[in-house]
Amino acid sequence: MVDKDCNLPQIKRLSALDGQIESGRFGNLKTEPGILIKENHPLSIVQLETRKPPTKDFLKVIKNLFEFDVPLSPNTSNVSDKTHIIWTGPNRWIIVEPETRDLTSLVKSQVKETTVAIVDLSHARSSIEIDGVMTRELLLKGAAIDFHPEVFLVKHCVQTTFFNLSALICCLDENRFNIFIARGFALDLWQKVQEAAEEFGYETL
Amino acid sequence: MLSTKNNQQTKRLSSGGLIDRSKPITFKFDGKPLMGYDGDTLASALLANNIKLVGRSFKYHRPRGIYTAGTEEPNALVALRSNARTEPNTRATNIELFDGLEAKSQNRWPNLFLDFMQINNLAGPLFTAGFYYKTFMGMPGWHFYEHFIRKAAGMGSTELERDPDAYDKKNAFCDILIIGGGPTGLSAALTAGRSGARVLIIDSSKLLGGQLLWELDQIDSKPALQWIESTLEELKEMKNVTIARRTTAFGYYDSNVVNAIESVSDHLPTPEPHTVRQRLWQIRAQKVIIATGATERPLVFSNNDRPGIMLASATRRYVNQFAVKPGNRAVIFANNDDGYKTAVNLAEKDINVRAVVDSRTHVNQFWKTKLEKLGVEIIPGSAVINTHGHFGLTGIDVASLSADQKSTSSQSTFMSADLLAISGGWSPNVHLYCHAGGRPQYEASVAAFIPGVRSQSEYPAGASNGAFSLIDCVTEGINCGNQLVTELGFSKTGFSIPQTDEPTVTPIKALWRIPGKGKKFVDIQDDVTESDIKLAHQEGYISVEHLKRYTTLGMGTDQGKTSNMNGHAIMAEERGEDIETVGTTMFRPPYIPIAMGPLAGRDIGQSYSAKRKSAIHNWHHENGAIFVDAGQWLRPQYYLKNGEANTTENMDVAITREVQGTRGSVGIVDVSTLGKIDIQGADSSEFLNRIYTNGWTKLAIGKARYGLMLREDGIVFDDGTTSRLSEDHYFMTTTTSNAASVLSHMEYCLQVHWPDLDVKISSVTEQWAAMAIAGPKSRDVLQKSTDEEDLSDEALPFMGVNQISINGIPALIFRISFSGELAYEVNVPADYGEYVWRRIMEKGKTDNITPYGTEAMAIMRIEKGHVAGGELDGRTTPDDLGLNKLISSKKEFIGRRLLKREGFLDPKRPKLVGLIPIDGKSRIRTGSILVKDPNASLPMPKLGHVSSGAYLSPTLKHPISLGLITGGTDRIGETVWATSPLHGETNEVKIVDPVFYDKQGERLNG
Amino acid sequence: MSKYSVLGLIKNAFNDNKNWERAWRDPEPKKHYDVIIIGAGGHGLASAFYLAKNHGIKNIAVLEKGYLGGGNTGRNTTIVRSNYMLDENALFYEKSLKLWEQLSHELNFNVMFSQRGVLNLANSDSQMDAITRRGNTMRLNGIDAELLDRRQVKKMIPYLDFSKTARFQIKGGLLQRRGGTARHDAVAWGFARGADQLGVDIIQNCEVTGFKTKGNNIEIVETSRGPIGCGKVGFAVAGSTGHLASKLGMKLPIESHVLQAFVSEPLKPIIDHVVTFGAGHFYISQSDKGGLVFGGDIDMYNSYAQKGNLPLIEDVVTAGLAMIPGLSRLRIVRHWGGIMDMSMDGSPIIGKSPIDNLYLNCGWCYGGFKATPGSGWVFAHTIANDAPHELNAGLNFDRFRVGRSVDENGGGPVPNRH
Amino acid sequence: MIRIKCPYCGLRDHSEFNYIGDATKIRPVSPELANDEEWFDYIYIRDNPRGVHQEYWQHITGCRSYVKVLRDTVTHEVLKTGLPSDDLLFSYEAEK
Known part of the structure; x- marks a missing residue:
């Protein structure tokens, strides 16, 4: 979409970190960077909240849409190549995808139950991904969560205080984590993660 | 070099x-x-x-x-x-x-x-x-004398310069935390580690081993250093064991959380690049083994403070660990066997040990034989009663001690010495045990307070538990490790208790003070002497806490590590009671003094508090915005044009420009910071009805309404507009400052009060960028910006809501007004916020669209008599603010019942009015007080105060203010005085209607 | 009883200090007292002192479960000020401040009241407005107050963070020069010695275990040292008020919370005033011994433990470094907690209770220490006359019921917001 | 640090929570029927026990649930946690 009549640059989603990130390698670089940081953007995020524990119909609709279930246990998520469904509270989930389609409308069109609240949060959260051998060490600097690899497994998620901010931290892979943060705090968190990664050496992408 | x-x-x-x-x-x-x-x-x-x-x-x-x-x-x-x-x-x-x-x-x-x-x-x-x-009780007052006394007090100096080093924090988790890497801690670590439990062992030193580093003990017939080495090797191989060196546990808090400071770089001239100086650890353990050892006590005798007098254990450490001779001619004075151990040790290191003065009469044959060989005299039943020297010890006087230890022989012997090693026994380091909630108990057999009942999951072991021999330390370490792994569900592993070569011990005999004249220091740092303690007792300061506070015993940087026990025992003797009855003061964290840097970590300077930025922030930044803090948010306060310096004059120019631009044509303001809450569910209307004071059941779909929320006590909590998007779907806005508390309040109502209501709420503050476009041309500009949407009065009347499209971007548009002008609030998904703002600025160019900040917004709302922060101060009722029309009489809502209390109905309550200076030009400051007669005597009766002031209303061309005054709008037309004694300003003001501008609201229609 | 003076000190010094008398007696409890004050902290002892001195009541006991001055009197940050906005508080605290100014002389005990000035910083425009209103009200109440702008603050206290890197800039401050600090323990000791000289029995290690009532009166106070008959009873037990009231089946508009404070190693003089931060909860002063004394917020949860947790200390230190970056390398030597009786509007309750011969002195929140002499003064008046003094008339127990809260910062009936 | 078990998220630091206060205070179910004294009691009066206290915390940076907590105000030990509808005091007494 180009805004011809206004002489403005091409319309696209601007992330909270747009123009704020210098890519490169920083900090202690005596060895390979221990941390890689990047932003995932643009994303589609839709929140679903059911009044009571989800009905069979609801579960079926979700499974049909995404080919897997909403996770029913707290602190867990289900993930495919494309979609990540994360438990965020009692009877509440967010579904996250890289933005390729109008996810909220899709979900709204399929979930017919009136007791389900569907809220588009695509723009409300920024997603910062951290990878590298020192990731779990870095997370321990900001969050009082046991990130030991035998405790905090892949697909495990927590909502917690992270560097004094409210964040959702999800384990995607052995050392790869995705952190969701309110958009307005994204730059602040990015800077804090950078500071904490200084001693390990880090690379921003 | x-x-x-x-x-x-x-x-x-x-x-x-x-x-x-x-x-x-x-x-x-x-x-x-x-x-x-x-x-x-x-x-x-x-x-x-x-x-x-x-x-x-x-x-x-x-x-x-x-x-x-x-x-x-x-x-x-x-x-x-x-x-x-x-x-x-x-x-x-x-x-x-x-x-x-x-x-x-x-x-x-x-x-x-x-x-x-x-x-x-x-x-x-x-x-x-x-x-x-x-x-110092008389004139000229303590503050005068204090000036001189303070200079003499204090110890070190600081200039309070900014610290160039960085600090860090980290969290840690483990099954078993072992504090202290001495023989006890290492034995426990081996035992626990072999079982597979997650073990974290921390030690304050660079080298693990504790006292084994400097004592000449043998373990299994080999030097202890070899045992440390092999133990550490095995521990390092274990993936489940983590060793943290130079890390000192300083506090044991609730829920088995232990905090420690890691000295990352204190041993270096400056920290390595990218490295911090210190790091605060917060350790969450299931079980905590306290293996922090014990502290040797000095003995209290005359002039026991001279350089050259040293704890016996310290002399051993200096010769053995550091290969330093702390003196050439030594005497040793002790009430326990460590005196002999020290004598042997020092003598073997080429120090001339003159004698061991032992206050006890019985001497173990083992030591007798040994010392005889070394030519060291043993003087039993005696004490050092005085010392000589000034900048360093030159000699001591020894006399024999009576059986009750209360007197000495009149004859004394002088011995020349430059080193006096003293040992009064050992005090277990029970500090962390006390932090955890424990109360130590006096154990006479070791003459010390030892841990008693457990409060949390803390397990003192070894010397910190009163077990002073090496074999006891190792045994307790092993047993404790085994016990805890079993409790945690791991299986025990075999670990045999090694052999040591310690001689049998002759028990300590408590000796709290030695008779004699001259200053006998108990707290050597704060210069508290035995006679101070006696005086405290004489004057009635007999509880250990009074003793501490009256004499400053144990109040120094060492927090009485070497002095508390002696001081309390002396008080017990004075009181004629046993030590257990007299008790001991509480040990408070931190165990050692800790720098403040690591407690703040990286949250210093600009990082003190997170910065929250709207999606349009970058545009504001590029276009001359001066930002103001609104909680954590940064908001444009006003915009300077090219080249304008940020001066008070230019600020006034900018604000006037922004108000006039808006009222004259069109302005735009970023209101993304307002709280936004999505409300869905069948009972949403009922829910709103209960939390707002006004009615919500009849609000039509596509309409917005102003709502007022009260606290349970009837005081105004928050206000904002809420719109009905569909039958069961509402969109609420709150003030910026209350966004978080309103959300929590609503969650509380739904989860605690009314779980039966089908309502789901969610903060969408960050999802939407919001901007208000206001002014007579706002419709035109917005019309040009949208995709041929119908913005006519019919399609979007005042308080109407529509979902429209702006060049393909979905927008939620409200026709509401804070400024009093024809105005729209446009909400677009945040990532498009900056684009939509730019587009509206482009489309508004021909109408000279003016971006405005919080100052212009505030002036326009004052002109309209809208209440905001200055009026919603947590003390005002709806009636105070002229909002009674929003109080429904037909339903229940939060805060309703308490509105009717006598104090709320008091006619003297200050109520909202407008204020204009009589002279038409004087500035009426916010915070001025309204009085009838500014010359009345003090304390002066007060009628109210100025809650929000505009230095100048660019619209009315004179200053205006809102205020709260007794009598409220009944007094319209009266004049009173607004006084700000802080500024020396007093102005006569006229009370007017709080709505200064467009009372009929005609401008809302453009 | 000998009078304290320089001469006395010198005389005693030559005499090995053997002639100093006890500062207070250690009496056995009598069978009956006309007035029993429960709690031998600053407030209880001051109340007894003024009851004896101002109202001529002879037969008074102060009961203390531990040692005198061992509660909040010995655990606070020693700040004295009267910079309040609402009349009910302002006039009362000003009376207290006036008493402080004479206290050492009156008690013949140096309480080291140091009028070094209390400065409240404002770190935003709205805070400037708030302190302007407060300062103006103070001035109209006859209380000293000065508004400083940023430049004046910088001149007075250059070590604050005036750099561009400060997250929240200092806009100005409200200075009360007559405010300052005092030696907290000395206040309890001075009042104890003074009350003792007037015949008051201070009975330590005497825990109140219950009450015997007759009609709507307390007849007997049950203690760990036996029952004691009473004419009137006053509670002055700060954080323990709720616990004590529960023994009478009485519930109060009070929650007990822990407030932590901490002190640095002793340093040569560097901080010459009491300074409070505007952008966070933090205040600082330096004791005469050299330790920097720090305070901040309560820990936020109900607590009767005289200890808190580290997160709050971390918060307070963080605010401290935001205000004074140069504190970073200085070390904390001890931190501790006191139990605050947090009321529902942040202001104290001094007055009559639902029980006829029981008087309440509680709900001091953060303000107890500075109130000590004033609290004793009006509480003694209230007990002696069975009616409040004009200075505590608005600080009564009933104000919540009738909607006349004295809510200095508008936090509402949520104690941890004050 | 007090560690509180959120019924959903598990054991967490208390700094993830907002302390709300006394959970034994129950808002009058029929506001219009409650008398002045009941309202006064609900809003202003606290049991404030020295010992076991039933209280609310909101897991503010977690799942945002209101958690009922039974905690000893002297030792800070968390004895039980549950949902707002749970009567922890009752079950605690019963188990004793």
């Missing part, structure tokens, strides 16, 4: 010790260049250089030397490093020597040897406990 020629380490032994003679280190003490070795502490290096005088005492300025070899050091406090890195009051015994180290002695002027304040020593009897409470 100094040449070897200048190497003055005259007290360094030629071999031995855990120092690296191949790595000489140069350092300075009081400006004098000196040399030591890698592995030294500052204290050991000073002693190696034969420097004994290192400081002056707190009150009497007596010469003091190095007294201990550890964290308990009360005397050898120095100012470490220089300039912005200065660390006053640093214990020389804990400083790892590094190249270029600079340290200075403290509390002396002009220098260490010639200290004018020594005069205090002569006036000693005057400066007794409680001195200050008994004088």
